[in-house]
Amino acid sequence: MSEEQNKPQENLPAVNPIELPIARKGMFGVKGTGDTSGYGGLVVRRPPKLSSPRPYGGPDRTGEPGEFDVIADELERALGDGFHDAVERVVVDRGELTFHVKRERLVEVMRHLRDDPALRFELSLGVSGVHYPHETGAELHAVYHLCSITHNRRLRIEVSCPDADPHIPSTVSVYPTHDWHERETYDFFGIIFDGHPALTRIEMPDDWEGHPQRKDYPLGGIPVEYRGASTPAPDQRRSYS
Amino acid sequence: MGLEEKLPSGFILSTVEQVAGWARKNSVWPATFGLACCAIELMAAGGPKHDLARFGMERASASPRQADLMIVAGRVSQKMAPILRQIYDQMAEPKWVIAMGVCASSGGMFNNYAIVQGVDHVVPVDIYLPGCPPRPEMLLDAIVKLHDKIQNTKFGVHRERQIEELERRALNPLPLVDDRGAVR
C-alpha cells in the first residue's frame, strides 16, 4: 500500500495527501489527554484508494507481466466493453489480485469467472463481510475468495454497498456454496443478498436484534433473558467496590 | 423428595443421609452436555487413560430423564441457553451441575455479545471448574469434590437447619480474616 501511495498515478486526479481523511492521531492511540510522549501531534492519514497500474505481475513477481495480467486479460475478453464498467478498480497487493466489482454486474462477472475455460474459478471459498463505517457511500463490503483448481490460481472479488441501501445481488445461482456464507454475512453485517433462496439468520437466534459484527455494535453488554426474566449484562451488574 | 424428608432429626436421619449419599455418589450418571473444547476433554476423561468408570460414571446418559449430573462442558451461547435450561428441567431430582471450564463458569475470554457470561445465569451450579480447557485430571478432581458434596447432603430438618445457618452467615458477613467458610 505504502509503495502505491508514493508512486504518482497517471490515471487518477492528483491527490494532496494532506487532505486525505485522518486515520489516527497521536503515536500510541491516545484519546484526549494523557499523552505525555510528545508524539500527540502525529497525524496518520488513510491511504487513497488507488488502482494498481499494469503490469499486475503474479503472486511472486511484480513489475513484469504475469499470472494476474492473464486473469485480467481473459476477464476483459469475456466481458468485452463492459469490463471497465463492471470492474471499478484492480488492486494488486501482497501477491494477491483483487477486482472491485460494481454490485449490479457481480453475478455476470462471477458467472464468467466460473464458466470461461480460460478462467475456471470452480471453487469459491465463501463470502466475508467487512464494515468500514468511514467510507461514506460504500460502508459495507462483501469479499469473495475464488480459487481455480484447473489453473491453480486465486482471486479476490470485492463488492461494496452503502449502509443506507445494503443490497447486493445473491451469487448462490453461480456458487451454491454461497448459501450459508451469504446468510452468515447477512446475520453479522446486515447485507441483504437479493435473490438468495432463504436469507435468514444463521448464527444468531432468529429474534436477535441488530447485526453484531458491525463496527457500531458493541462487543458485549448483552443481558441474559430467559422466560421473561432478564439478568443485566456484567458491566451493569457487578460492583467491585 | 420422599419419606426421608419426614424423618425426625437424630440418629436415623443422619444414617439415612449417609446411606443415601453413599449410594448416590457412587452412581452418578452424567447427561452428555458437551458443547465445545471441554467436551473433548470430557470424552478423554471417559477414555482409557483417565477412565471415568472408576467412579461409576461411564454411563453417559443420552436422555436427561436418566441423568442426575449435568457437566456443562464449554461455552454457552445465547442461542444454546434456553436448550440447556430445558435439558436441566427435564432431569429428575436430585440433580447437580458442574460448570466445566472457564467459559461455562464465567464466560471466560469470550466477554462478548454471543456468550452467556456464566452458565449460573441459567441453571444453579454446584462446582465451578476452572481451566481452558481443564485437564481430565481436573475434571476428576471436580467430580471427587462433588461426590463429597453429595455424600454430605442433608435431608429434612437437617437441610432446613443447614439452609438457616447459611442464610444467617450470609446476612452477617464476617471480616474476611475471620471467615471460616459457610459449609465447613
Next chain:
Amino acid sequence: MTALHDETTEGKVYTVNGQDWDELVKQISESSDRHLVVNMGPQHPSTHGVLRLVLTLDGETVVEARPVIGYLHTGIEKNMEYRTWTQGVTFVTRMDYLSPIFNETAYCLAVEKLLGITDRIPERAQVLRVLMMELNRISSHMVAIATFGMELGATSVMIYGFREREMVLDLFEYITGLRMNMAYVRPGGVSMDLPAGAVDKIGEFLKIMPKRVKDMRKVLDENPVYLRRTRDIAYLDLTGCMALGVTGPMLRAAGLPWDLRKAQPYCGYETYDFEVPTETGCDVYSRYLVRMAEVEESLKIIQQALDRLTGPELKGKPVMIEDKKIGWPSKLALGPDGLGNSPDHIAHIMGTSMEALIHHFKLVTEGFRVPAGQAYAAVESPRGELGAHVVSDGGTRPYRVHFRDPSFTNLQAIPATVEGGMVADVISAIASIDPVMGGVDR
C-alpha cells in the same frame, strides 16, 4: 400428561414431554399426515457437537434434512478486533478446537503476509510448524474416527481412537505446555523451541503409532458390519463437492487429489516427500480410508521434519523472527512458577536499560502495528481448506478477521448426502463430514 398438539400452518405439532409414548403413537396414526418432522439435536449423542437437524421423514426415509447451526456461536471474530495481533492467536486456536495448530498457522500466515515478512520466518520455525500440524492432523483424524465409531455404536473404536489421541496430546503438552488450545504458532515463528527430550518422545511415538494405525485398520477396514454401515452411504461426487465448495478428505474421497500442501505449498511443504491419498467411492467408507491413509502420510512427514530438526543445519537455530518488535515474547524461560520472561531479560529491562523497559512496555501493552491492507492465507486442515481473511487498518489490532472454516462449508452438504437415504445413515453421513461445531459457528 397427555400428548399435546398444536395446529400450525405446517400441520400438527406434537410436544413430547415425557408422557406415555403409546398416546402419541395413537394420535399420530390417526392423523393423515404422510410426513413426520423430527428434530434431532442440538443436544443429541449422535450429532457431532451441538448441531441440530430438522428431518422430514417418510417412514424411515429422509425426505428433507435441514441443518440448523449457531448453537456454539462464540463471536471470536469480533472479539479479536479488541485484542492485539499476537493475542489473536489465543482466540483462533479455540475456533476449531480439534485442529488448533492449523487455525493458528492460517492466521499467522495471513498476518505475516500483511507484514510482508513471509520470507523472513526462520527455517526451524517452519519445520516446527509442519511437525506440529502433522501431529495435530493425526490427533484430529483419530478423534474423527473415534467419534464416528461411538456414533455407530462401536465403543471400542472410540476407546482406541482416544488412546491414540492421548499419545499426541502428551507430546503437545510436553512441547507447548498445553494439551489443547496451545497458541503455539505466533506471527513471526513459534512461541518456543522443542524442550529437551522432545525429540526422543516423538521418536517413540513414531515407533508405536504405525502399529496402532495398523491395528485400527485391522478392526475396521474389512469389518462386515462397518462396511454395511459405510459403503455407498452419503454419496457425494466431484460435481457436488465443487458446487458446494467441499474440500478436504470428502473431496479426495471423490477422486480429486486436491491438497493445498501440494497445490499451493506453504511452510515449505514442497520439500517434504508424501503422497495425497485419494479414493473414488465418494462414500463414507472412502472418506474413512482417505483419513487413515492421511494419518500414515503424516507419520512420514513427521519423521522427515524430525530428521531436519535434529540435523546439523537447523540445530539450535532461532524459532522466532529476528525483528524484536514482532518476535515478542522471544525471551521466555521456564521458572518455578511456569513459563515467563527470562531472568536475564527482566534484569536488563529493570536494571540497566530504561529504553528497553519502555519498548517492552509498549510492545506488551500495545503490540506491533500491521500495515493497512488485506490478505488471505489458506492451509490444508484435517477437514479441508482453512482460510483466514485478515484486514488491517494499520493499527495494533485486527480490523476484521474472517475464517473460512471447512466444517462450515462442508456441513452444507448434509441435505445433498442424506436426503433419500435412511434415517440411520444420517449419523454416518454427519460423522464422515467430521464437522467441528466450534469451527462451524466460531
